[in-house]
Amino acid sequence: MMWKSIVYKEWLKIRWFLIGYTLLGILGIGYLFLTVKHGFAFSGGKNIWNSILFMGHQFFSPLKYVPLLGGLTIAIAQYFPETVNKRIKLTFHLPLRENKALLMMHAFGAVSLLLSFLVFFGMFTGFSLLYFPVQMVTDSIISIFPWFLAGFSAYFLVALIVLEPAWKFRLFYSLVGGFFLTIYLNSPVTGAYDPANSGLFVLTAFLSIALLFSAYRFRKGEM
Amino acid sequence: MEKISRYLLVFIAILTLAIILPKLYWMAFEKPVRKPFILYSCINDDFMIHRISEKTWEDTQGKQYTREEYEQKLPMMFEKQLITSGSMPDSIKGIALDMRTISKAKSFFRLKASEIDAPVPGLYPLFESQSGRAKLDLPEDFFRITWRIDFIEAATNKVLEEKSQLFSAALFQNGFSFPAIKISGISTPRKSADEGYFIVDSKDQLFHLKMIKGNPYVKKIEVPEGLKFRHISCVDFKNKDFYAYLFSDKNVIYILTQDDYQLIKWPVEGFDASNCDLKIFGDLFNYTVVVEAEDHIKAIALNPDYQVVKTYTETWKLKEELTEGKIFALLFPAQVSMTSDNSKFIRFYFSLSEGFNWIFLNILLMAFHFLWLFRRKVKVKNHLTDLGIVAICGIFGFIAIHFFPNKFFD
């Protein structure tokens, strides 16, 4: 019952943002592949392939900041209302463990983001496979994977920052978080992130419980 | 849980700081290394050294030249300038010179370490080698070699079954062991002629694959036992002397002669493909092989029989050995970078600072943190891990534990 209520509240907060973001993302990916289709029709498939394989063309590069934007949007939609008037106190007062309540909220947000990303990812892979062989699709996925991780990291970091009670520390977290996000967003050749992706995945997972730290500080009355 | 989340955050912060702070430091203090431009002179039988930023021209004895004198010492390089100024000799070492001969013998090759350690495309266009046309056309399909060779048509993204089977059979009959581990060729149609691809199979055998009038041409190339190739760079030189420069995993440079497939070892020492850039200038009289490492440059002159005529080495101090590098090693125990000059891959490139001078700052920061704790009258017992983090990670750890303070209640 309790998790239903928590999910219900989180859903009320993020639903329009999540739906809006997902729809925009779907439109964006649709547009991306429209340009690919157009390129195939006007430049010819072999020239498109050639420019991707040997001239460093990255047809997917417009997607770079899309997951990051999603992480920021969902995190702000979800956690900003909790900090206005310190409303998060209401959550902490609910009859369940504070960390459990937070993790339920956080898991819901992360899963929502994941679903949205899976839609994008599925669309991207599906459309890509229409135009490109597996090797090229795999390399593209290696390149866009860290961008999706950056989306999750941004989500986790915003939760950490928003829940922090002291402005000074919000600034510190933002500094570290902002610089940290850049490691997902280098602009290398296609496929270059291959050796780094598993490490980045682990780092992203590390951040998933970051909000417990600032929420603890909030609960203990740090100012 | 809160404590775990803090340690994870401290870890993330240390990693981030170890990436950002050294990067900012070097952006502020690193001085560029200006590598000289070195060529072997067939006139002097010595290397000519051009220091671009200082605008000086000299030989290995330190004798200074004017720009014009310098160019006259390198008639194979600056032949157009010499002809313009009327100072081109008619013959050198008894060989009569004409523009055609000079230009046919000229070759330039350049390879960076980052081109070797880089993602590969995985799909390649196989050109028609004898199309009878003056220009090459980019084919409609691209091949990959997995359990067989597939040709995939770009317009439809479909495998061309017949062609794939034909070429797979040809490879198989020549003893090719699928899949390929290295495929190298010149993928652009802007080349003088097509020589197809050189392919290393899963048993480290070397093959030559071409398409001649739609049919496969496969040649297994004899290589010494146990030789493994780290990299193959196909070349398109006018003299058609060889197909490619080949680099073994032991950093030996080979050439593969055209038509008779002779693998010839070059007596070049001191090249390491993992961290050196290579430049090879060829002309009628010599090859100048220039190996550029981080702290030295080595030039090796070869005669047309590929024997060493002369070598020249110039070293300079690594940035780590300069004052700014020593200060760096005092401040930072290590550096992490996501990119490397020697690779196109993104990795967590970790490098420990030279020496152990950073220990002093670590101890200082640890003492400072200890005092800070002492003045706040907190139990030091609860902060031992933090002190340990500062002891090991130094300035990164110190900033990290203060950005994410250890303030927990029982």
Added chain:
Amino acid sequence: MNNVIECNNLTHYYGKKRVYENLNFHVSEGSILGLLGKNGTGKTTTINILNGFLQPRNGECLIFGENTQHLSPRTKARIGFLIEGHIQYSFMNIRQIEKFYSGFYPNWKPAPFWELMSKLNVTPTQKISTMSCGQRSQVALGLILAQDPDLLILDDFSMGLDPGYRRLFIDYLREYAKAENKTVFTTSHIIQDMERLIDDLLIIDFDGVLAQTSVNEFMGSFKRFDFVLKNDKTDLKKALFVENLDKVKNKVELYTYSSESIVKKYLDDNNIIVSNFAQVKMGLEDAFIGLTGKY
């Protein structure tokens, strides 16, 4: 009687600024207690400690015998909490918020909530953020009543309410608390309201607890005497029975727990000549100001 709340040796500082040291008080079951104090004496600090939103530097608070820093979910379910300013999830409407909270409390009683809501001029799909302050206070109160907690902690419930809503809030709350034997711990900066609501009071000042007693006892024993001094240089502060003294030239307002006869005897014994001596009847607000001073 059992103590629902018990705070022992509570000490807190913000940085180097002391809020209070060794504060002790308790709230017994079934009583409605008002925490009174001027701004900055630590009312909000106390509420925050009680709800586990602040770790005191020293001492502890127990609610139903549990340390408020680690309240179990079971105990939290027994506490109804009204945040200062009647803060609720304002992105919800009343139907959504009732649905939300009902999932957490097994004893959820929607009837009192809807009864209170029916008195408001709001639609079920109206977002709380579009409601007036008074309406929001009723939503927050209704949710607490539906939760049916044993202890209600109300932080400055009168904030932002017009007199009508204040009256409505107080009357509804008192009737409910008395009928169901609920314990209430409340603060308000409008002390007139408290007089209608509370049984007991706890007055804190910068030095600690000034009074913890029932309202009746306090109002019966705390007195104000007005008189005019003949000699306006006379210093009365040395007298032990004086709790507070407000002196403008030779006009004196004297606050004390002692009786008229003791005051008069002191004046006589010390040859202090006064005129127009009279006891002045006080409301709770007057008494509070009398005890704590105007500044």
